[in-house]
């Protein structure tokens with residue numbers, strides 16, 4: 295209960311953060327507006343009494359006051375609605391910014407798939423968060439109206455106070471219905487995610503090609519449908535059960551409503567109350583039922599916002615906990631003098647039954663270029679993630695010139711890393727920015743961008759795309775130029791060359807999309823640049839690759855197998871060892887002969 299109220303408060307607070315100037319008057323107007331209905335019913339009672347007493351002056355004055363109250367209520371309602379639209383839009387923008395922030399937390403929570411499911415659900419519920427202020431004001435208004443109605447009815451007959459209580463089951467049923475729906479949504483998140491990924495694969499130009507060639511359209515359609523149907527069936531079951539609860543709740547209220555009308559009619563006939571009280575009671579009782587119908591309808595909206603707000607708080611807490619695991623504050627060294635040591639290093643993903651990396655003990659000397667090879671799933675990318683501080687070790691440690699990486703300030707360490715990945719980003723920016731973001735302060739430094747492009751064997755790219763460095767890249771621009779996979783990857787490598795004083799250069803399969811001739815040129819240039827940087831700052835370069843040809847000139851090679859570092863040495867030492875590296879090397883030589 296407390297947790298879900300905190301969720302609603304979090305959703306409510308978002309609107310105040312997004313647009314306080316609109317949120318405050320909106321909340322006041324929308325919350326107080328329902329009170330005008332109770333005030334108007336009370337005015338009606340006084341008017342009937344004035345008519346019965348034949349006071350024309352009082353009757354006219356009271357009628358004028360009722361008209362004024364109603365006009366105020368109407369005006370408050372229309373101003374609030376005008377404020378609501380831009381307020382919800384502004385809040386939705388803030389929610390989007392928060393979603394981007396959460397999905398790019400500096401350290402990923404270890405349980406990544408659960409984390410991604412929650413993020414997906416929150417993205418789908420973004421409008422429930424954006425409407426947090428709307429529904430909270432509605433709730434405050436409903437509570438104020440219920441209290442005022444209760445007080446007015448209690449003066450007529452204290453038993454009438456039971457009526458709002460009898461409305462409770464239908465409210466509780468509405469909220470139960472929403473909880474059932476939310477549980478069903480959480481339980482079907484995996485099916486919905488599968489369905490969405492299959493849909494994206496089928497509708498995305500690149501992957502859709504394979505679907506056509508392999509005749510997979512029917513297979514994809516049936517798998518997509520299977521996941522959708524599984525999710526729908528579970529949601530339908532929750533919907534049916536919820537509807538049964540709500541119908542039961544309404545039945546209880548209908549019985550109470552009939553009882554209230556009979557009670558007041560009896561009291562009036564026996565002379566217990568006057569006509570004014572009858573009018574007051576019937577107006578308020580009718581309005582209670584109307585309010586209940588509205589509250590059940592909007593009760594779902596309140597529950598939706600509560601759920602979305604609770605999910606937001608949960609995700610914030612998980613992101614915070616993951617980031618809090620990194621407590622270091624020491625600045626990164628200006629240069630590496632000794633190197634990087636992996637001491638008993640290991641990592642196990644949350645929920646996994648085995649270590650992705652275990653007992654890694656190896657020293658990477660300052661200024662060296664280190665190659666990492668191994669089968670798919672051996673643990674190479676996990677090592678890269680640990681070195682980049684994207685995840686924290688679950689075993690052992692990484693020592694940077696003798697200092698535990700976790701004792702270093704994360705942002706400071708990251709500012710001294712460059713990285714190029716196989717699954718590189720395709721930012722929809724100008725060409726110069728696509729490279730320049732590798733070192734944000736120098737995003738517009740033409741000389742630095744050009745040098746980085748040269749180091750990535752991409753110096754001719756700006757001219758070949760036609761618009762030079764200022765060419766907009768990507769399909770999100772009207773006049774944007776899309777690049778080939780290899781061209782995008784060269785820009786990712788160029789980004790990794792923007793920094794001029796890194797301590798660690800990470801390249802995880804940086805040339806997978808690049809043709810062999812261009813790959814050799816790129817790796818030669820990259821290695822030359824990396825060695826120059828290594829001389830200046832003692833930087834260690836880590837190159838993950840399946841192509842052993844690119845390992846020949848490295849200073850040290852780590853062969854990773856089944857999450858362990860199985861062999862270490864130079865290319866020649868490993869060939870002489872005649873182990874798995876030598877076997878792989880022989881295999882690749884045969885393949886390329």
Ligand SMILES: Nc1ncnc2c1ncn2[C@@H]1O[C@H](COP(=O)(O)OP(=O)(O)OP(=O)(O)O)[C@@H](O)[C@H]1O
Pocket residue numbers: 406407643644646650668669670671672673674675676677
């Ligand atoms: N997010 C994750 N959650 C759970 N397990 C994961 C996750 N990412 C990777 N793993 C597991 O960790 C192990 C090591 O994966 P890793 O990505 O480090 O391998 P890799 O050597 O880089 O493989 P590849 O050459 O295919 O890129 C694998 O068994 C993989 O299934």
